[in-house]
């Protein structure tokens with residue numbers, strides 16, 4: 507077994523603290539990655555707090571991982587020692603179901619293996635990227651370009667692909683009016699991709715203070731959702747809304763901002779169910795849809811697109827000892843726009 511150190515929550519009530527654990531030895535199809543950076547995703551906090559379902563403890567969170575390969579198994583073809591790589595929200599899947607065959611491994615019908623807080627197909631608990639190394643089957647590892655800042659690439663592995671994938675699926679781009687609801691880790695990436703794909707992008711935010719930032723990210727318009735006049739001005743105007751909000755919110759208001767046949771796409775994950783009034787859907791034949799992360803081929807496509815178009819996440823680099831303070835600030839929306847842990851501080 508491989509000795510690993512990381513930060514773990516021992517149960518759903520305690521803060522993250524240093525913890526030593528073991529990972530499986532490098533198998534014939536595995537790569538051992540020395541982790542350089544790991545993004546801090548809202549999901550990490552939800553999971554260590556048991557917000558969605560009872561977790562497996564101790565829990566080492568982290569699924570926005572960038573690191574260098576230090577060892578490869580005898581049959582590994584795609585990677586060699588020294589390669590810069592990424593690992594996102596899953597580390598395995600069944601490989602045989604229709605979704606796996608279609609490159610939608612995140613929707614594996616036999617359940618994909620999450621990067622942490624799961625039991626792997628090897629029978630071992632998975633531990634995430636708040637740690638100094640990880641062993642992953644090469645099929646679930648991505649190539650990362652040396653052209654981009656590896657710290658700023660880390661959030662692309664979750665926040666990036668989570669917003670890229672729905673934009674691609676619904677072919678959102680030139681000629682579309684796209685609204686991005688919430689300007690946080692996911693939202694700022696949705697703006698960057700929406701602009702890169704040629705859509706006319708409006709940021710919908712509760713906070714006037716983000717107007718300047720939205721413009722700096724490339725958004726064409728900004729609407730404060732508590733301002734009646736501003737909201738009325740954009741009624742029935744959007745083709746799509748990407749909803750990144752992870753707290754409880756009322757969809758009726760946002761559905762009224764969609765054009766006829768418009769689609770409201772949920773990518774944030776509130777703990778409580780959405781309430782959707784039927785008449786908000788009937789009037790204008792509107793859809794509420796969802797999208798979660800992305801498969802391996804599309805995640806690689808996204809990373810390559812980012813390298814070609816010089817797109818990364820806007821980040822604040824932190825030492826791992828400050829991760830708890832970062833969680834507190836993340837909940838308040840006090841980060842522009844993603845915390846990334848510098849794993850050399852572990």
Ligand SMILES: [Zn+2]
Pocket residue numbers: 547548549550569595664665
């Ligand atoms: Zn995430």
Ligand SMILES: [Zn+2]
Pocket residue numbers: 599600601602603604605606607611613614615616617
């Ligand atoms: Zn599958």
